[in-house]
Amino acid sequence: MITQDQFQALLSFEPSEQKVLSLYLNTDSSEEPTEAIKLKAKNLLRQVSGLAADVQAVETYLNHSFDWKSPGLALFSSRGGDFFESFPTAVSFRNRLRVTPKPYLKPLGHLLEHYAHYGVILVDRVGARFFAYHLGTLQESNGFLGEEIQKLKQGRGSSAIGRRGGVGGGSREEENARRNLRDAANAAVDFFGNKPIRRLFLGGTAENTAQFRELLPKQMQSCLVGSFVMDMNAGEHEVRTETLKLLQTANAEREKKLIKTLVGTSASGGAAVLGLDDTLEAISNRRVQTLLLSDGFQMPGYVDYNSGFVVANLAKSPLSDRELTAVDDVIDSAFTLSLNQGAHVEVIRDDPDLENAGNIGALLRF
Structure with a gap:
């Protein structure tokens, strides 16, 4: 790794x-x-x-x-x-x-961006299991086990009394389950509190995950990007496989929103550029905040590694070809230069909106 x-x-x-x-x-x-x-x-x-x-x-x-x-x-x-x-x-x-x-480095950059530091919580009415992953590899796991819930048969004992208005077994079961969920949420805070988790997934029944979500603090709720149905006793490999699929889906949705923002900002005359020449000029001027690239997009061009200048069309360059280094893939140079300048870079696969915009664009700092 x-x-x-x-x-x-x-x-x-x-x-x-x-x-x-x-x-x-x-x-x-x-x-x-x-x-x-x-x-x-x-x-x-x-x-x-x-x-x-x-x-x-x-x-x-x-x-x-x-x-x-x-x-x-x-x-x-x-x-x-x-x-x-x-x-x-x-x-x-x-x-x-x-x-x-x-x-x-574009594929490795994509890996580091999309699969860094995510967590998984499996929860039921008795306990929870916690998993911390980085780049698809399990880093740490733990669990919490609450009070076992004893179910009373319907129509017997205190459950029948409960239906006549008393405090029945069903009510005690629900209170025990709620207490277990609260304690599990506190245990989750302790487990993930010192970890740089960026995304969080919940697994269990729809009812349990919905209740558990509301018990988490707002900061952890803001990291939640998906939930899924899974048995508490599922193996770690099954958990990892399922959440990698969910992570890919969540990333695709986020990319769609980012591309929509890019295209919309450019169309309204905001701080964004589309297309090869304008984007390379923004990189050369160190204006890029977020660079978006179509995966596999390649184009020959020229670069000056010392100054960070990059260009595809010499007609738009203040420097001659004798002052520049010719490269087979100027897009890869743009990727590297942008990261070295502190920009955020997204490598996006198979998106027609970005492809129609020239396969490259950037949201700008100024």
């Missing part, structure tokens, strides 16, 4: 004459055999020319070092394998290969 410090180190990679081979793989061996995955990787690597030692370093790692327990894998190799980094992940990637002056 990659850390933020490791990601920053990759961002700070100094380009040289020798390019970087970046390979992302779906290594989920539950979907297909490892030999089939290796073959797909080998076919991708056949597209590379001039980096034979780096190709060999990657193949050696896949054949002898990778344990094939992780669904995703990001690999970076340069200088004949002298620079080599591998990052197994709990979330799979789309298979892709890039050869660029710097590590190709």
